[in-house]
Amino acid sequence: xxxxxxxxxxxxxxxxxxxxxxxxxxxxxxxxxxxxxxxxxxxxxxxxxxxxxxxxxxxxxxxxxxxxxxxxxxxxxxxxxxxxxxxxxxxxxxxxxxxxxxxxxxxxxxxxxxxxxxxxxxxxxxxxxxxxxxxxxxxxxxxxxxxxxxxxxxxxxxxxxxxxxxxxxxxxxxxxxxxxxxxxxxxxxxxxxxx
Amino acid sequence: xxxxxxxxxxxxxxxxxxxxxxxxxxxxxxxxxxxxxxxxxxxxxxxxxxxxxxxxxxxxxxxxxxxxxxxxxxxxxxxxxxxxxxxxxxxxxxxxxxxxxxxxxxxxxxxxxxxxxxxxxxxxxxxxxxxxxxxxxxxxxxxxxxxxxxxxxxxxxxxxxxxxxxxxxxxxxxxxxxxxxxxxxxxxxxxxxxxxxxxxxxxxxxxxxxxxxxxxxxxxxxxxxxxxxxxxxxxxxxxxxxxxxxxxxxxxxxxxxxxxxxxxxxxxxxxxxxxxxx
Numbered sequence: 040x041x042x043x044x045x046x047x048x049x050x051x052x053x054x055x056x057x058x059x060x061x062x063x064x065x066x067x068x069x070x071x072x073x074x075x076x077x078x079x080x081x082x083x084x085x086x087x088x089x090x091x092x093x094x095x096x097x098x099x100x101x102x103x104x105x106x107x108x109x110x111x112x113x114x115x116x117x118x119x120x121x122x123x124x125x126x127x128x129x130x131x132x133x134x135x136x137x138x139x140x141x142x143x144x145x146x147x148x149x150x151x152x153x154x155x156x157x158x159x160x161x162x163x164x165x166x167x168x169x170x171x172x173x174x175x176x177x178x179x180x181x182x183x184x185x186x187x188x189x190x191x192x193x194x195x196x197x198x199x200x201x202x203x204x205x206x207x208x209x210x211x212x213x214x215x216x217x218x219x220x221x222x223x224x225x226x227x228x229x230x231x232x233x234x
Numbered sequence: 235x236x237x238x239x240x241x242x243x244x245x246x247x248x249x250x251x252x253x254x255x256x257x258x259x260x261x262x263x264x265x266x267x268x269x270x271x272x273x274x275x276x277x278x279x280x281x282x283x284x285x286x287x288x289x290x291x292x293x294x295x296x297x298x299x300x301x302x303x304x305x306x307x308x309x310x311x312x313x314x315x316x317x318x319x320x321x322x323x324x325x326x327x328x329x330x331x332x333x334x335x336x337x338x339x340x341x342x343x344x345x346x347x348x349x350x351x352x353x354x355x356x357x358x359x360x361x362x363x364x365x366x367x368x369x370x371x372x373x374x375x376x377x378x379x380x381x382x383x384x385x386x387x388x389x390x391x392x393x394x395x396x397x398x399x400x401x402x403x404x405x406x407x408x409x410x411x412x413x414x415x416x417x418x419x420x421x422x423x424x425x426x427x428x429x430x431x432x433x434x435x436x437x438x439x440x441x442x443x444x445x446x447x448x449x450x451x452x453x454x455x456x457x458x459x460x461x462x463x464x465x466x467x468x469x470x471x472x473x474x475x476x477x478x479x480x481x482x483x484x485x486x487x488x489x490x491x492x493x494x495x496x497x498x499x500x501x502x503x504x505x506x507x508x509x510x511x512x
Contacts, residue, residue, distance in 0.1 A: 050456055052470040092373050092455040095466070099452065102348075107355035107372070223474055232290065232458035 046089045047110035049100045051222055056097030060114040061228065062217060063141035066210045070139050084231045105132075116143065117199070118183035142204035267488065273481035285482045290458050291467055295487070298464040301375055302443035305382030310436040313390025314428065320391070321398040335391045338384050343448030350381055351453045373455030378463065381449040386439030393435035394428055401427050430506040437498040444491050 049057035061083065068082035069075070092109055094100040097119070104113035105123060112135070115123070120134050149167055154160040169175045176191035185199055186192050211217035221227045274282065285291070320332055338346065354361040354371040364371050371377050401424070409419045447465035454461040464487050471480035 050470075053466075053473050091457075093457055095451050095456060095469070106352065108357045109355070109373075218474075224471070224476060224479065229290075 042085070042089065044089060044112060045091050045110045046086060046112045046114065047092060047094075047100050047104040048087075048090055048114040049097050050093040050095055051228055053095045054097055054100075056116060057100075058217075058222060059116075059141060059143045061221065062207060062211060063137070064114075065221075066141055066205050067137055067139050069210065070205075080227060080230075083227075087231050117185070121183035136200045136202055139203045139205065141210075142206050144206070270481050270484055270488070273478055274485045277478045277482065281478075282482050285479045286486045290462065291464075291483060293459045294462045294464045294467050295490075297375060297378070297461065298444060298487075299490075301378045301463075302382055302440055302446075305379045305386055305443050306436050306440035308379075308383050309386045309390045309439045310432050313387055313435055313439075314394050314432050316387075317391045317394035317398055321395060335388050338386075339388050343385060343446065344452065346384055347381055347449035347452035350384060350449065351377070354380060354453065372453050373457075373461065375461060377453040377455075378450050378461065381453050382443040382446060385446055385449055386443055389438035389442065390432065390435030393438065394431045397428050397431040426505075430502045433498060433502040433505070437495055437502070440498075441491055441495055444487065 048060045051057040051061045064083050064086055065079050068079040072078035072082075090110075092100075092103050094103055097115070100113060101115065101119065101123060103109050105127060113120075124132060124134060147167060147170065149160070149163045151160065154163045170179075171188065173188065173190060176186040176188045177194075180186045180191050180195040180198065183198070186195060207214060207217060211220075219226065277285070316335065320328065320335075351358075351372050353359050354364070354377055356362065356365040356370065356372070358372070361371050369376070371380065405423050406419050409423050414422065445465060447463070447469070450463050451466055454463060454466075456462055456466055464483060468480045468483050471477075471483065
């Protein structure tokens with residue numbers, strides 16, 4: 040990693056998106072160094088030493104990078120990167136796709152207790168099912184989210200660059216452990232910023 | 235012998251209004267603060283101490299306090315000046331300027347923060363000129379001070395303005411006829427009269443700045459040890475569901491603010507008294 044390339048990413052302590060960014064970098068470094076945790080930590084530490092502004096949220100980071108012109112690289116969700124490119128013109132920014140990254144799967148679920156209380160179980164379930172219909176998957180793909188259904192994935196394959204994706208369960212043994220090891224007080228992330 | 239006759243009062247008796255005051259203050263201020271202390275007390279004393287003395291937290295106290303102090307100080311000087319101009323001069327558009335002063339109150343702080351960052355960022359309208367002489371404003375403590383100055387300005391202006399309005403210009407004229415020069419008139423007549431009000435404005439602006447979050451997080455850059463304010467660390471703890479830790483930091487800030495405000499108010503009370511006797 041070059042020390043003169045400044046990176047924009049939000050603060051993993053306050054931003055969910057930033058946690059994905061951090062874990063993606065960690066997983067990438069693990070893969071490059073045959074699973075050496077110390078090397079991964081070194082890589083992520085170096086990465087964060089090059090961050091000049093830690094915004095509290097992912098949108099704030101995008102603004103810092105795009106509007107204020109700070110930093111050389113913005114770590115962003117794939118869909119956000121495509122959207123930014125569409126908004127601002129393809130000649131302004133270039134998307135760099137890493138060879139390996141994390142598969143970010145935001146969960147969606149019906150909270151049955153709340154739904155029951157509001158008597159909205161039926162609509163809530165219908166919405167959940169709709170997300171996975173062909174129509175729902177197409178809408179997702181059109182907005183640059185990688186579709187889950189094979190059909191839509193095939194149809195929009197050209198749009199998404201090939202990339203090896205690992206899941207949080209594979210590398211970090213789930214969110215609970217990742218949060219505890221990396222982001223809780225006294226965790227790995229805090230050590231990076233220890234004076 | 236004391237006068238036994240009851241003095242006429244606008245509001246019904248002392249008992250009723252005092253009771254109302256106590257209940258009101260309890261509901262709005264004391265009970266929420268008590269809950270805060272209760273939450274902070276759910277962790278052991280050792281944990282509490284570790285949380286509130288961690289290097290990063292200590293750095294954020296220092297940053298928050300010194301940026302707030304400087305911002306309030308700048309406001310005390312320039313806010314008083316603005317109040318002076320608004321009271322003593324008549325000019326076209328005075329009412330508009332008068333209304334402008336209150337804008338920082340009305341504007342959502344996040345909007346203020348984003349607007350200030352846009353202007354003071356290295357590629358912003360004003361920021362680019364500072365950048366060209368090597369001064370960074372946004373994403374440094376200087377940027378934090380600007381945000382805090384912005385939100386604190388109305389407190390000083392609105393505290394000093396009414397006092398200046400009530401200040402009879404005859405005193406200044408009398409002093410002048412007795413041979414006082416302008417500097418003496420200001421130092422001996424005007425300054426003593428408005429100083430307690432300026433102090434009140436300062437205390438209000440300072441207190442407000444200590445707790446400000448919305449506008450600062452956009453312009454500060456939030457770098458640990460460098461530009462992380464106390465309220466941000468509290469939010470950070472909340473994001474980790476560490477409610478007791480958040481409450482612990484809040485308690486330290488609260489006690490500190492209370493002591494400081496108490497001292498400033500005490501000072502203000504003393505100066506008011508001193509000048510009233512004469």
